[in-house]
Structure formats: structure tokens, C-alpha cells
Amino acid sequence: MYKLENYSNKEITHLLRSIAAVHQLKGKNRFRTIAYENAADAVEHLSREIKDVWEEGKIYQVPGIGEIIGSSLNELFKQGRSKHFDSILAQVPTPVFELMKVRSIGPKRAYKLVTILGLDHSDNIFTDLKKAGEEGKIAEIENFGKKSEQEIIAAINLYRQRSAKADRMPIPYAKRIADEVINYLKNHPQVMRVDALGSLRRWEATIGDVDLAVQVKREKLNGKSYKNIIDYFIKYPKKIKVENAGENKASIIVSPNIRIDLRIQEEAGYGSMLQYFTGSKAHNIKLREHALAEGFSLNEYGLKKIRSPSTSLRTSPKSPPQRKGGDPRNNSQIMEFSNEHRLYEFVDLQYIPPEIREGTNEIELAQKNQIPKLVEVADIKGDLHVHSSYNLQPSHDLGENTYEEMLKKAKELKYQYLGFAEHNPKTSGLNEKEIIEIMKKRYLEIEKIRDAEIKVKCFIGLEADILPDGSLALPEKAIDYVDYLVVSVHSAFNLNVKAMTERVLKALEYPKVKALGHPTGRLLGKREGFELDWERIFNFCARKNIALEINSWPQRLDLPDTLAREGLRHEVKYIINTDAHATQEMEGMRYGVSVARRGWCGRSDIINTLNYSAFKKWLNNKS
DNA sequence: GCCGTTTTCGGCCCGACTGTTTTCAGTCG
Numbered sequence: 001m002y003k004l005e006n007y008s009n010k011e012i013t014h015l016l017r018s019i020a021a022v023h024q025l026k027g028k029n030r031f032r033t034i035a036y037e038n039a040a041d042a043v044e045h046l047s048r049e050i051k052d053v054w055e056e057g058k059i060y061q062v063p064g065i066g067e068i069i070g071s072s073l074n075e076l077f078k079q080g081r082s083k084h085f086d087s088i089l090a091q092v093p094t095p096v097f098e099l100m101k102v103r104s105i106g107p108k109r110a111y112k113l114v115t116i117l118g119l120d121h122s123d124n125i126f127t128d129l130k131k132a133g134e135e136g137k138i139a140e141i142e143n144f145g146k147k148s149e150q151e152i153i154a155a156i157n158l159y160r161q162r163s164a165k166a167d168r169m170p171i172p173y174a175k176r177i178a179d180e181v182i183n184y185l186k187n188h189p190q191v192m193r194v195d196a197l198g199s200l201r202r203w204e205a206t207i208g209d210v211d212l213a214v215q216v217k218r219e220k221l222n223g224k225s226y227k228n229i230i231d232y233f234i235k236y237p238k239k240i241k242v243e244n245a246g247e248n249k250a251s252i253i254v255s256p257n258i259r260i261d262l263r264i265q266e267e268a269g270y271g272s273m274l275q276y277f278t279g280s281k282a283h284n285i286k287l288r289e290h291a292l293a294e295g296f297s298l299n300e301y302g303l304k305k306i307r308s309p310s311t312s313l314r315t316s317p318k319s320p321p322q323r324k325g326g327d328p329r330n331n332s333q334i335m336e337f338s339n340e341h342r343l344y345e346f347v348d349l350q351y352i353p354p355e356i357r358e359g360t361n362e363i364e365l366a367q368k369n370q371i372p373k374l375v376e377v378a379d380i381k382g383d384l385h386v387h388s389s390y391n392l393q394p395s396h397d398l399g400e401n402t403y404e405e406m407l408k409k410a411k412e413l414k415y416q417y418l419g420f421a422e423h424n425p426k427t428s429g430l431n432e433k434e435i436i437e438i439m440k441k442r443y444l445e446i447e448k449i450r451d452a453e454i455k456v457k458c459f460i461g462l463e464a465d466i467l468p469d470g471s472l473a474l475p476e477k478a479i480d481y482v483d484y485l486v487v488s489v490h491s492a493f494n495l496n497v498k499a500m501t502e503r504v505l506k507a508l509e510y511p512k513v514k515a516l517g518h519p520t521g522r523l524l525g526k527r528e529g530f531e532l533d534w535e536r537i538f539n540f541c542a543r544k545n546i547a548l549e550i551n552s553w554p555q556r557l558d559l560p561d562t563l564a565r566e567g568l569r570h571e572v573k574y575i576i577n578t579d580a581h582a583t584q585e586m587e588g589m590r591y592g593v594s595v596a597r598r599g600w601c602g603r604s605d606i607i608n609t610l611n612y613s614a615f616k617k618w619l620n621n622k623s
Numbered sequence: 624g625c626c627g628t629t630t631t632c633g634g635c636c637c638g639a640c641t642g643t644t645t646t647c648a649g650t651c652g
Contacts, residue, residue, distance in 0.1 A: 023624095031635060035624035066625045104641095106650050145643060198652095211652090244651095246640050251651095261652075263639095276637095281652070288636040293629090299637055367628080 002089060002097070007051045007077060009043050015085065016040035016069070018097040021107035022088050038064040041281060045358070047205055047560045047598070051077060052531055055497070063282065063359055095125040102126075102159045104151055109144075113152075116141050126156050158241075162257050167208070169258070170524060170554045171591060174200055174207035181212060181236060181260055188232050190216050192267070197277040201354045203594035205557045206524055209259035213277050218266045226264040233262050269301050271337035275344075276300035282359025283352075290363050291347050302336040303346065355597040374597040375576075377590050379609040383410065384419030384461060385486055385517065385549065385577030386586060390445065392438050393430060394423035395465055395473060396490060400582040403449055403458070409583040410456045416612040420446065421461035421486050421577075424474045432475045439474075443481035457612050459483045459619065463517055468492040470506030479512055484619050486549065486577075488517030493530050501533040508546055514619060515575050516541065518551040518558040526555070534563060538570035545621060547575035547607045550599075552592030553585075564599025573607045 002018070004011050020036035023029065042064040043050050053059055054077050060070050068084070076082040089097075092111065099110035113129060114120060117137060122128045130153055132138055138149040169177075178196040185194045191214055195201070198211030214229060230250045234242045243251035249263045265273035276284065277300070291298040297306050337343040344351045349366040353374055356362050365371055387399035388406055401409075403420065410418040425435045439462075446460050463486045465473035472487060479485065487507045495503065508516065519537070520529025541548055548567060551558045556579070559567070564574065576592040578585055596606060603609045607618060 029624080032624050034635070038625075064625070068624060104650065108649060143643065143648075147642060151642090209652095244640050249639065251640095277652095279652085281636095284652095285636055292636080297637080301638095364628085 002094070004076075004080070007049075009046055009050050012050050012073070013040045013044040014097070014101065016043065017100065019085060019088050021097065021100060021110075022092050024107050025092060025111050035064070035066075036069070038282075039069050042359075045204070045280065045282075047562045049528060052529075055531060056534065093120040095119055095122045098125045099129065102152075102155045104155045112141060112144075113138065126160065130156050158253075158257070168206035168525065169208075171200070171203065171205070171207055172554050172588075174210055174258075177254065177258055177260075178210045178212065180238070181210070181254070184236055185212070185214060185229075185233065188229060190229060192217055193270075195274065197274065198261075198279055201278050202280065202357060203355050203591075203598060205560065205595070209261060211261045211277055212263075213270070213273050214262060214264045215267055215270050216264055229264055230262075236260075263300070265301075268338055269336040271339040271341075271343050272302045273300055274340045275337075278354050278357065280358050283357035283362065286359050286363045287347075287349075290349070290367075294347050296347065298347075302334045303343075304334050353597065355594060356600060358598075372600060372602045375593060375601050375603045375606050375609065377593050378414075379603045379606070380415070380576060380589055380593065381611055382415045382417035382419065382608050382615065383413075383578050383580070383586060383589065384459065384484070384515065384575055384608060385421045385463065385551070386418065386580045387422050387463075388420055390420075390422060390442060392422055392442050393425045395426040396423040397581060398422070399580070403446060405583055406580075406586070407449070407456050407458060409586050413586060413589070415456055417457040417459060417615060419459040419461040419484065421463040424462055424464045424472075427473050432477075435475055436478045436481075439478040439481040459616075461486060463488055464507075465490050466503060466507040468495070468503065470503040472507055472510055476510075479510070482512060484514040485510065485512050486515045486517040487513050489521050489530070493521055493527070495530070497531045497533055500530050501536055504532060504537065505540055508540060508544065513546060515547045515549050515577075517549045517577075518553075518556050518579070519548050520558050520560065520563070522556065522558050522560070524555050524557065529558065529560070534566065535570075538567045538572050542571045542573075545573075545618070547573045550574050550576045550592045550595050552576060552578045552588045552590075552595075554588065554591055557591060557595050559595070559599075561595050561598035564596060564601060568600060568605060574601060574605055575607045577608075 002015060016036050017040045020033045020040060023033040023036060042062050046062065053062060054073060059065055059073060072082040072084045076085065093114050096110045096114045099105050099113060100107060117132050119125060119128050133149050133153045138144050138152060139146045178200060182194045182196065185191050193215035195213045196210065197213050199207050200210065216226060216229060225247055227247065230245050233250055234245050234252055236252060236254065238254045239252045240255050241253040243253060243259065251259060251261045253259055263273060263277055288298045291303065295306060296303040341351050349363065350369050350371045352362050352366050352371055362371065386406055388403050389399050389401055390403060391398060407418055425438050443460060446458065450458055460483045462482045466487050466489045467473055504516065522529030548559055550564060574596060576589065576596055578588045578592065580586040580588065608615065610618060
């Protein structure tokens with residue numbers, strides 16, 4: 001029987017996939033299998049922990065989770081077991097589910113291996129199976145052969161290496177890997193263009209593998225095969241393994257265990273490829289369903305007319321041939337699109353930016369022309385959370401660059417203003433009077449340069465620790481020497497929801513508090529965020545004119561995108577900051593903007609898109 | 624099992640690659 005340790009998304013995903021596998025193996029209703037797989041996909045790509053979503057009573061808002069799966073998860077979270085799940089899982093030996101974690105082993109192969117080799121009760125399925133493979137027993141099974149046997153042994157080895165590591169990468173890391181491969185590919189004379197797609201193009205908080213599309217010119221190729229480019233790709237110097245390599249696509253693993261998927265397309269159909277390979281999977285499924293309703297079958301090459309729109313009730317059927325846009329090549333039956341915008345237009349949808357292609361309700365809203373204009377980096381007028389090297393004896397780490405250097409960088413980034421928010425002076429070893437002196441001295445220091453810089457104005461901020469009891473790690477009198485405060489939790493992360501919420505709300509009551517810094521405290525891959533009563537926080541901040549920070553630091557990306565979208569319903573405002581500790585890190589604004597975009601934020605939802613005077617007014621206006 | 628500007632019933636995306644196969648099943652994205 002399954003063992004759950006921490007109810008992480010990873011564990012729940014695997015649980016749901018296991019149930020899907022049982023349904024598939026028992027083969028009664030394949031749509032039930034699909035339903036569980038869809039639910040698993042949804043949990044896997046959720047930007048927050050499913051258990052937190054459940055605790056907020058919003059589990060049914062996750063697309064793909066309905067009455068039965070939702071109530072079973074409810075039981076599971078509450079009592080540690082679900083009778084319904086248990087009864088399904090009991091139909092198949094547990095080692096089957098373990099084996100399915102290995103690449104190239106799906107439900108059917110896992111089931112065959114476990115039952116035929118008599119490993120139903122194996123405690124160490126990977127070791128046992130590997131041993132069987134080394135003894136040649138796998139190859140003897142029907143429909144398996146020598147190659148499959150080798151493949152399985154290799155896959156087990158890889159799985160064991162990989163499972164020891166964090167399996168999703170921070171975006172900058174994935175981008176670096178992608179860029180190296182892109183540069184390599186661009187050296188090939190037939191390659192016209194290379195794009196990183198998939199979760200990288202959607203700017204997901206963490207990246208599983210790297211998806212690349214290559215555009216080639218037909219006349220430069222002999223015939224229609226892209227074999228020569230595939231061959232070049234699989235010779236990539238850092239490749240450690242070729243997963244597969246066919247006519248149209250290939251996958252390699254590069255050191256230290258990152259998968260790169262490649263697809264190739266000519267210019268005429270490149271828009272379709274961009275769309276398909278950007279995903280998400282859930283978005284593509286919904287888009288294809290939508291296309292079907294319009295009478296078209298959609299794939300990665302284009303659209304095929306299948307019939308008149310199936311709906312008899314449709315009152316004003318637009319007959320497809322008259323449509324503008326697209327790149328109809330009717331002679332070949334498939335309509336190609338060189339341009340992604342035209343593809344969406346052709347199926348009567350507003351263009352949908354990659355960041356929100358997550359299969360929530362973007363298709364429905366695009367039909368109604370209700371996709372908002374999302375905020376862009378160019379809209380950002382200032383960064384209000386940067387750490388300089390000015391030594392105010394901070395409680396946490398100091399920055400690397402001086403005020404002047406950071407202002408210069410801000411100018412380079414075309415900002416109108418910059419807000420310094422070093423950590424508050426440490427409270428141990430310094431008495432209140434000393435702290436106030438330090439703050440005053442710093443105030444005067446910044447005052448000196450405040451107007452020296454003509455183009456970039458600066459604000460005097462501070463990032464103050466929220467202590468466990470909700471008070472700030474700063475004497476009230478010291479607040480006189482700042483323009484605003486960002487308050488953040490840096491300790492005692494394990495309070496319960498109620499205590500944590502009270503703690504934060506109390507801190508937000510202090511004068512000059514204008515932002516809640518990295519609101520969940522999460523560190524991707526290291527630490528889960530703490531829980532808050534978001535309804536209360538959102539409502540409080542909206543009422544008090546306090547912004548929630550969207551922290552651009554790639555390991556934070558905090559507030560998470562799904563919460564950002566939720567906050568919009570409460571009319572919360574956000575402030576996107578880099579939390580930079582060096583000038584170079586100030587360039588990371590794009591990461592935070594991406595979170596905001598994934599959270600459906602427009603320019604007016606982001607407070608630091610205001611120009612200097614409007615922003616200053618907002619800063620001084622605490623209702 | 625899920626889901627709904629057409630629906631609370633009756634549908635449910637689409638294709639590439641590999642290995643073991645002479646036509647397809649399994650896995651993956």
C-alpha cells in the first residue's frame with residue numbers, strides 16, 4: 001500500500017497516476033483513466049502546494065479535480081487514507097506503482113514485469129528487477145527483447161541518480177542550459193531560427209526539461225527529412241545520452257541529467273509548431289477541443305477541416321473558407337500557420353500570451369475577448385527592494401554595491417526611481433538608541449545623494465523583520481528615518497495559519513509599511529512557503545493600501561502566480577521587486593514580471609508602474 | 624471521472640518514436 005510522507009504535489013501526482021494506471025490495466029472505462037491523468041497533470045503543474053489549496057477550501061477550483069477525486073483527497077488529507085483510493089490501488093501489486101516512476105516503464109510494462117517475474121511482494125523492486133534483467137529474464141518475456149532489457153536496466157540506473165537530486169530547475173539555470181544548446185544549433189548552416197518553448201516560454205517558476213524548436217528553410221534541405229539537423233543535434237558535445245532521434249524530433253540528455261527536446265519545422269508551419277510546443281498540455285487539449293467545435297482538427301502542423309461545426313444549434317456558422325488570416329494551403333488539406341497570432345485568430349480566439357496558457361479559463365475568456373493586456377518589463381518604473389553595501393549592521397546579508405552604483409544601474413534600466421531597502425540593523429548587540437542613530441546617519445547619507453542624481457530619484461526604505469509576535473525588529477522612533485517599510489518574515493516559519501496570519505497583520509499595522517515582502521517565504525526546491533489566511537491578507541492590504549510584493553529572486557518568485565491571480569479578485573495591488581544584493585541582480589526584474597503575467601496582472605495592478613510623482617503620492621497615502 | 628455561451632447527459636486531443644513486430648502496442652509529451 002502507498003505511503004505518503006509529506007503530501008507534496010509530487011506524491012499526490014504519483015498517487016493519482018497510480019490510480020489512473022489501475023483503471024487502465026483493468027481496462028473498463030478509458031475516460032476514467034484519462035480523468036485521473038488529467039488530475040495528476042493539474043497537481044503536478046500547480047504553482048502552489050495542493051495541500052495548501054485544499055486547506056483554503058479551494059481544491060475544487062483546480063481544473064480536473066471534481067467531486068470524487070476532490071472528496072477522496074479531502075479524506076486523505078484529513079485522515080491520512082482514502083477508502084476509495086485504497087480500494088482501487090489494492091487491485092494491483094504495489095511494486096507496479098514504484099516501477100512506473102522509471103522512464104520508459106508505463107503501467108502495462110510495469111504490471112507485466114512485476115507479475116511475470118513474481119515480484120509482487122518485492123521490497124526492493126529496482127534492485128530485484130535489475131537483477132532479473134542482468135540474468136536475461138526480462139528479454140524472455142513476450143513483447144520484450146534484448147534491447148528492452150538493456151533499456152530498462154539503464155533507465156533504473158538513471159532514475160536512481162536522478163531521484164537523488166532536485167528534479168526541477170530554477171529558470172535562470174534552465175535558460176543558461178538552453179542558450180548553450182541554442183548557440184550550438186545556430187552554428188548549423190540550415191538553421192534559421194531557434195526558440196526555447198515549453199515551460200521556459202511560459203516562464204513557469206521551475207523548469208522540468210528544455211523544449212527547443214528549430215526553424216529551417218526547405219530549399220536548403222535535400223528532400224523533406226530533417227535528418228541532418230537531427231544528426232547534428234544528437235552530437236551536441238555535452239550530451240550524455242540520446243533518448244530518441246527520428247525524422248522530426250529528437251531528445252537528448254545533457255550533463256548533469258537534463259532532457260532537451262527538439263522539434264523541427266519550416267517557416268510556413270512554424271507558428272503551429274510554436275503553439276504546439278509551448279503548451280501547456282492542458283491548454284493544448286482545450287484549444288484542440290475548441291478547434292473541434294469549430295470544425296477543425298488541430299495538431300502541431302496546422303488545422304485540418306473535418307466537418308462543419310458539429311453544433312446544429314449554432315446560429316451564425318461562419319463558413320471557414322471565408323476566414324481571413326491563417327495561411328491556407330488548401331491543396332494539401334492542412335492549413336499551415338507561419339504565425340501564432342493568426343492561428344488563434346483563425347479559430348476565433350483573442351491571442352493568448354504564453355504565460356497564461358495553463359488550461360484554466362483562458363480559452364473561454366479569449367472567446368469573449370476578455371484576455372487582459374498583461375504588464376511588461378518596460379512598464380516598470382522603479383525597484384523598491386534592493387540591498388546596498390551601506391553597512392547599517394544589518395540582521396541579514398548586506399549588498400555588494402554602493403548607493404551610487406545602484407542608482408547608476410537604475411538609470412541604465414530606465415527607472416524613474418529606486419528604493420533602498422537594506423535589512424534592519426541587528427537587534428542583538430545594539431541598543432535602541434544606537435539603532436536609531438544608525439538609521440539617522442543612513443538617512444542623512446542618502447539625503448546627500450537624493451537629488452544629486454538627476455534622472456533617478458531615490459526613496460529611503462528598509463526591509464524590517466517581522467518577529468514571531470508580529471512586532472517589527474525596529475524601534476518605532478527609527479521609522480522616522482525612512483520613507484517606507486517593506487516587512488518580511490525571516491524566522492519562525494512553522495507557526496500555524498492563524499498565528500501566522502495574526503503575526504503578519506499586526507506587522508502591517510505599523511506606520512509607513514507599504515509592502516509585505518516575499519509573502520509566503522518559500523524557497524523553491526528547499527522550503528515550502530508558510531500558510532496564511534489569504535482572504536484576510538488580501539482584504540486587509542486592499543483596504544489599507546499596502547502592496548503585496550512579487551519578489552523576482554528566482555528561488556522565491558513569491559507571491560506565487562496562482563495567488564497573485566486570486567488576489568486580483570480582492571483588488572490587491574502588487575509591487576514587483578528584485579531583492580537585488582548587487583547591481584547585476586537588478587536585471588532580474590523580468591522574473592517577477594513573469595510571475596505577475598502568469599497571475600494575469602495588467603499594468604494597473606502593479607504599483608511600481610506608476611510614474612515618480614504618482615508613486616510618491618501612493619507611498620505617502622496610508623489610509 | 625470531469626465538464627458545460629449547446630449540454631446535468633454524452634461527449635472526451637493528437638502525433639512521434641521505439642522495439643518487437645509483418646501491422647502494432649507501449650510510452651511519452
